[in-house]
Structure formats: structure tokens, C-alpha cells
Amino acid sequence: ETGVTQSPTHLIKTRGQQVTLRCSSQSGHNTVSWYQQALGQGPQFIFQYYREEENGRGNFPPRFSGLQFPNYSSELNVNALELDDSALYLCASSSWDRGYNEQFFGPGTRLTVL
Amino acid sequence: AQSVTQLDSQVPVFEEAPVELRCNYSSSVSVYLFWYVQYPNQGLQLLLKYLSGSTLVKGINGFEAEFNKSQTSFHLRKPSVHISDTAEYFCAVSMNQGGKLIFGQGTELSVKP
Numbered sequence: 001e002t003g004v005t006q007s008p009t010h011l012i013k014t015r016g017q018q019v020t021l022r023c024s025s026q027s028g029h030n031t032v033s034w035y036q037q038a039l040g041q042g043p044q045f046i047f048q049y050y051r052e053e054e055n056g057r058g059n060f061p062p063r064f065s066g067l068q069f070p071n072y073s074s075e076l077n078v079n080a081l082e083l084d085d086s087a088l089y090l091c092a093s094s095s096w097d098r099g100y101n102e103q104f105f106g107p108g109t110r111l112t113v114l
Numbered sequence: 115a116q117s118v119t120q121l122d123s124q125v126p127v128f129e130e131a132p133v134e135l136r137c138n139y140s141s142s143v144s145v146y147l148f149w150y151v152q153y154p155n156q157g158l159q160l161l162l163k164y165l166s167g168s169t170l171v172k173g174i175n176g177f178e179a180e181f182n183k184s185q186t187s188f189h190l191r192k193p194s195v196h197i198s199d200t201a202e203y204f205c206a207v208s209m210n211q212g213g214k215l216i217f218g219q220g221t222e223l224s225v226k227p
Contacts (some may be wrong), residue, residue: 045214056214092158102160103160107157
């Protein structure tokens with residue numbers, strides 16, 4: 001069983017640019033959640049996708065957007081990057097259809113905004 | 115709204131000593147409780163969870179936690195730590211089993227020889 005994978009591992013952008021982060025969910029999972037983890041902080045919920053629809057959103061501005069594809073992989077897009085967007089971005093996959101819905105986390109993408 | 119407070123940002127401890135990492139939560143509704151571990155440059159791994167039933171929960175790597183509803187606490191314990199337990203530990207709550215997780219700030223456990 002393949003776990004949750006994320007790409008890229010690291011990337012560096014400058015203020016004002018746009019970035020796309022990718023997440024492949026674990027086999028059999030239909031739900032992906034995205035979290036932002038700033039340095040020295042706990043992860044903060046950005047949003048969740050279930051069967052290609054947004055299923056909850058945290059306190060993040062609209063320039064944070066996402067997509068989920070028919071194969072349940074997902075993208076996180078951030079427009080007009082700001083310095084404070086520098087963080088580790090984690091995705092987690094789970095399955096709403098199978099009783100207890102443990103979220104399995106990927107290794108994250110480290111984004112640095114200069 | 116739910117919130118989580120981890121009372122210690124850093125916990126240094128010697129190898130083979132017992133350890134307790136403290137977690138308090140605030141919620142007006144019933145919640146599910148979790149402890150995650152994060153090793154350097156890695157994602158989060160679930161250590162244990164409380165969904166219902168017995169208030170003493172056993173997890174992986176010899177960790178256990180006790181849910182105390184009256185004190186709104188969910189402290190993590192291990193009777194004897196190893197060097198390999200050195201990591202960041204996060205307490206989290208959720209209103210449902212698959213919904214958003216609300217994390218505490220984390221506790222850095224440092225195990226010294």
C-alpha cells in the first residue's frame with residue numbers, strides 16, 4: 001500500500017509569485033486535508049476535499065485554493081505569495097467511507113518565500 | 115470553538131526515565147483526541163487516539179494517554195523513554211473522526227543519554 005506522497009520536497013519562491021503543491025493520497029482514500037505548519041508551530045488546517053468538493057475550510061484567505069482530482073490526488077495553490085507563507089505544507093489523506101477516518105500525513109513540502 | 119494548549123514547549127529527560135507531556139483542550143462539545151509525533155524533516159505519525167470508551171488509551175512505541183473529561187486533559191506518558199523518542203509531539207482535537215484537526219503548539223521531547 002503506497003503512502004501519502006507530496007511534491008516537491010522543497011521550493012523557493014519570491015513575494016508575489018504563485019505556487020502549486022501536489023499531494024497523492026493513500027490508495028483507497030477519498031479525502032485530502034491540507035495543513036500549514038509555520039516554524040515552531042503546530043499545523044493549521046487550511047481546507048479539506050472530499051470526492052472533489054471542498055468540505056471545510058480554515059481561517060485562510062481566498063488566495064489559498066485547492067483542487068481534488070478524480071483519482072483523489074490534490075493540489076494546493078497559493079497566489080500572491082507573502083513572506084509569512086513560508087512554512088511546511090502537509091497533506092493528509094483519509095477515507096470517509098470506512099468507519100474511523102484516521103488521517104495519514106505525507107512528509108510535507110517546505111516552502112520558502114523570499 | 116475548540117483549542118488545544120500544550121503546557122510545555124520543551125521537555126528534556128534522561129534515557130530510561132519516565133516522561134509526561136501535558137495537553138489541555140477547550141471545547142463546548144464532545145471531541146476526539148489525538149497525539150501525533152513528528153520526527154525531524156518528516157510528516158506526522160499518529161501515536162494514539164481517544165474516540166470513546168476506556169479513558170486510558172495505549173498507543174504505539176509504549177506510549178499511553180489518559181482522557182480526563184473533568185479536567186479537559188489528555189496527557190501523554192511513557193514509563194521509560196529511549197533516545198529514539200526524541201521528536202516533536204503534538205496534541206490535537208477534532209469534532210468528528212475525519213474532520214479538521216486542531217493542533218497544539220507542540221512539545222519538543224529531548225532524550226539525553
